[in-house]
Amino acid sequence: MTQIPPKYDHDPGDPLDILAEEASEIIKEVMKIKRFGLKGMPEWFAATGKTPRDYVVQEIGDLLYIVQILAARGFHEEYEIDEAIDRKRVRMLELYGTARVEKFEGKT
Numbered sequence: 001m002t003q004i005p006p007k008y009d010h011d012p013g014d015p016l017d018i019l020a021e022e023a024s025e026i027i028k029e030v031m032k033i034k035r036f037g038l039k040g041m042p043e044w045f046a047a048t049g050k051t052p053r054d055y056v057v058q059e060i061g062d063l064l065y066i067v068q069i070l071a072a073r074g075f076h077e078e079y080e081i082d083e084a085i086d087r088k089r090v091r092m093l094e095l096y097g098t099a100r101v102e103k104f105e106g107k108t
């Protein structure tokens with residue numbers, strides 16, 4: 001692998017700290033969509049070539065990368081995340097019912 005020179009002169013630190021940071025960054029970018037829409041302001045796109053949606057996708061990727069790191073370091077097993085997803089879906093079904101959840105999931 002190509003060696004990339006570091007920007008910082010210290011280790012990345014606790015991945016749980018970074019997990020929390022990335023979660024907050026998702027919140028921040030989602031709020032920009034809520035305020036300015038999926039495409040945002042034209043001047044933003046002109047300056048960066050990215051929309052608020054693009055930034056949310058990147059932050060989700062940032063968070064999932066850290067989730068992978070946590071699994072690699074033994075914080076959790078990947079199947080536990082799958083089980084947690086399943087439990088969330090069951091809870092959604094209990095709260096909203098099948099028809100609404102399937103619509104929410106884009107299935108109908």
Ligand SMILES: [Mg+2]
Nearest residue numbers: 022025059062
């Ligand atoms: Mg990030």
